[in-house]
Amino acid sequence: MPDNIKVSEVSEVLRRQLEGIDNRIQLDEIGTVLQVSDGVARIYGLRNAESNELLEFENGVKAIVMNLEEDNVGAVLLGSTDKIKEGFTVKRTKHIASIKVGEAMLGRVIDPLGEPLDGKGEIGGQLFEMPWERKAPGVIFRQPVNQPLQTGIKAVDAMIPIGRGQRELIIGDRQTGKTALAIDTIINQKENYLAGKPVYCIYVAIGQKGSTVASIVNTLRDYGAMDYTIVVAATAGDPAALQYYSAFAGAAIGEYFRDTGRDALIVYDDLSKQAVAYREVSLILRRPSGREAYPGDIFYLHSRLLERGARIINQQEVAAQMNDLPDCLKGVVKGGGSLTALPIIETLAGDVSAYIPTNVISITDGQIFLDTDLFNQGNRPAINVGVSVSRVGGNAQIKAMKKVAGTLKIDQAQYRELEAFSKFSGDMDPVTALLIDKGRKNAQLLVQPQYSPMPVEQEIAILYCGVNGLLRKVPLNKVHEFERIFLETLRVNHKTDVLDVLKSGVIDDGVEKILRETAEMVADQFK
Numbered sequence: 001m002p003d004n005i006k007v008s009e010v011s012e013v014l015r016r017q018l019e020g021i022d023n024r025i026q027l028d029e030i031g032t033v034l035q036v037s038d039g040v041a042r043i044y045g046l047r048n049a050e051s052n053e054l055l056e057f058e059n060g061v062k063a064i065v066m067n068l069e070e071d072n073v074g075a076v077l078l079g080s081t082d083k084i085k086e087g088f089t090v091k092r093t094k095h096i097a098s099i100k101v102g103e104a105m106l107g108r109v110i111d112p113l114g115e116p117l118d119g120k121g122e123i124g125g126q127l128f129e130m131p132w133e134r135k136a137p138g139v140i141f142r143q144p145v146n147q148p149l150q151t152g153i154k155a156v157d158a159m160i161p162i163g164r165g166q167r168e169l170i171i172g173d174r175q176t177g178k179t180a181l182a183i184d185t186i187i188n189q190k191e192n193y194l195a196g197k198p199v200y201c202i203y204v205a206i207g208q209k210g211s212t213v214a215s216i217v218n219t220l221r222d223y224g225a226m227d228y229t230i231v232v233a234a235t236a237g238d239p240a241a242l243q244y245y246s247a248f249a250g251a252a253i254g255e256y257f258r259d260t261g262r263d264a265l266i267v268y269d270d271l272s273k274q275a276v277a278y279r280e281v282s283l284i285l286r287r288p289s290g291r292e293a294y295p296g297d298i299f300y301l302h303s304r305l306l307e308r309g310a311r312i313i314n315q316q317e318v319a320a321q322m323n324d325l326p327d328c329l330k331g332v333v334k335g336g337g338s339l340t341a342l343p344i345i346e347t348l349a350g351d352v353s354a355y356i357p358t359n360v361i362s363i364t365d366g367q368i369f370l371d372t373d374l375f376n377q378g379n380r381p382a383i384n385v386g387v388s389v390s391r392v393g394g395n396a397q398i399k400a401m402k403k404v405a406g407t408l409k410i411d412q413a414q415y416r417e418l419e420a421f422s423k424f425s426g427d428m429d430p431v432t433a434l435l436i437d438k439g440r441k442n443a444q445l446l447v448q449p450q451y452s453p454m455p456v457e458q459e460i461a462i463l464y465c466g467v468n469g470l471l472r473k474v475p476l477n478k479v480h481e482f483e484r485i486f487l488e489t490l491r492v493n494h495k496t497d498v499l500d501v502l503k504s505g506v507i508d509d510g511v512e513k514i515l516r517e518t519a520e521m522v523a524d525q526f527k
Contacts, residue, residue, distance in 0.1 A: 033057075033088040034072060039081055039239050040284045043073045043090050052133055054093045057084060062113070064097050064241065067285050074285045076241035078113065098326075099249045100127035101256040106200065109217055109231040112242050112249035117233060118217075128328040130252035132245060135324035136307035143313045145365075145392045148401075149199065149265065149340050152188030152453020153181065155383050155446040158405035158463055159412070160368055163396025164199075164263050165311025165338040169360055171345045171352065172370030176382055178344045180450050181368065182267040183216060185342065186225050188453035189265065193228045199340075200257045201229040202266040204250035207243045207273030210235045223451060243277035251308045254339045258312060259322070261334025266309070270344035271302060275356050292355045299359050302343075306363050309341035352387070366390040379447060385412045398505035401456065404464045408442065411467070415439025434469075442466040444479040457502040458487055461515060464507075470519040474526045486522045493518070 031045035041063060049055070055063045055075055061083050067074030077084060099114040104125035109118040112132075116123060145163035162168045170178045182203070189199040203220075205213045213233045220226045230253055234246035247268050257264035268274070275298055282295040290296045312335055313319055319335030345360050350372065352361070361367055366389045375382035394402045418436055422428055428436075445466045448454070462483050465471055474482045490498055498514050501507075 098131045102127040112246040132248035151185040159409040160390040161396040167309045167341040167364040169364040169367035176370040200264045204232045240277040240280040258337040258339040261337045268343040311338040400507040441471045457499040473523045
């Protein structure tokens with residue numbers, strides 16, 4: 001050893017280097033499974049884990065951090081419980097749970113993690129990583145809802161209009177046509193897609209049978225609606241955590257379209273099952289339960305989810321400053337987009353005052369209430385006009401529809417009351433008889449077969465006849481025939497195309513005259 005190196009100096013240098021070593025890293029970033037219960041794992045040793053962070057077990061199964069306790073972490077499993085054993089090692093991914101979204105997702109069926117389920121290979125193209133959980137845009141970054149989202153369903157577009165950026169609840173017992181209403185709305189967006197102004201649709205299936213989801217996908221494919229639709233599926237066989245998170249994954253996909261200046265529509269089918277999945281996970285994590293054994297933050301679960309449906313302000317410089325923007329969207333944001341939400345809730349025996357239904361009713365901007373009795377009587381869609389509202393209202397209708405259908409809702413509600421009353425009395429005065437006759441015929445006009453949404457201009461033309469009592473001479477059982485012949489006659493006889501004028505939102509004396517004359521002419525055939 002050369003003379004100029006002292007042993008004490010060497011040991012000092014070594015000691016300093018050893019002092020600088022951080023021996024916590026190994027301990028912090030890898031944890032051990034302490035206990036596994038149904039869909040939930042308790043993990044020891046992940047001291048720096050964050051809420052909503054994605055974790056990975058040694059066999060590749062993923063989990064999400066939900067509970068942060070003093071000495072352990074509660075995580076919900078995104079795979080099957082039987083694959084996880086006590087003593088397994090878990091590592092942090094340092095990623096907040098998110099989904100990669102891109103244009104190539106359109107037409108695909110995926111799980112909440114963004115993995116394809118339709119066997120058509122990986123999803124390619126440019127992908128943006130959107131977090132599942134994200135703050136909704138603040139008031140500054142929104143604008144009022146003033147553009148209609150046409151559902152193609154006469155009863156809805158006339159009486160309970162839905163605007164782009166609105167949240168409208170579809171509520172009713174099982175088997176009353178809730179999903180049918182949503183699917184028809186998706187199919188009706190095809191015209192926009194072909195016109196080059198698409199409304200991108202996201203259908204989130206939560207806790208349904210796999211066969212049901214498959215038949216819905218086939219229906220959408222048959223009607224050419226899958227071109228602009230993404231289906232997110234967490235079926236009844238998936239872990240409760242996936243069912244709970246699927247709605248958030250759908251919202252994240254919707255936000256990608258919303259924040260890049262496009263219009264999107266998301267259907268959550270249904271939030272009752274999501275609430276049940278969240279209750280299951282919460283109880284196993286030993287969080288305290290409240291009413292109907294749901295956890296205390298079940299309201300917050302639905303409110304933060306539905307609050308993400310919004311119409312973004314049209315001023316680019318304001319929209320670019322939006323709160324809580326994911327890094328991948330910085331510089332890509334465009335103003336003027338919207339995300340319309342149609343949550344579905346299933347009631348039990350028409351009980352709208354149960355816990356989850358009242359919660360979601362108070363969060364949304366109106367509800368469409370579907371009634372079992374009306375459904376069984378053959379009034380389909382079985383909309384109970386008295387209880388259904390849209391709290392955006394006429395702002396979301398084109399002018400012509402607003403003018404024609406302005407009184408329809410109140411007329412129909414009155415007719416239902418009168419009809420119940422008229423069952424008791426034998427004879428009635430002519431005015432009441434006329435009101436009841438008009439109400440019955442209007443109710444028939446609003447009946448519509450499934451999967452056949454109607455363009456808005458045809459809706460306006462046919463409702464004009466109903467509201468103005470032009471069906472007096474038509475027998476009740478011939479109303480549908482009248483409707484068919486009337487629309488056909490309008491198409492064939494008028495080269496000036498009344499329907500195009502109506503589509504632009506205009507209804508003037510000239511148009512009204514043509515509608516009246518055509519209706520009279522067609523009605524005379526039924527004398």
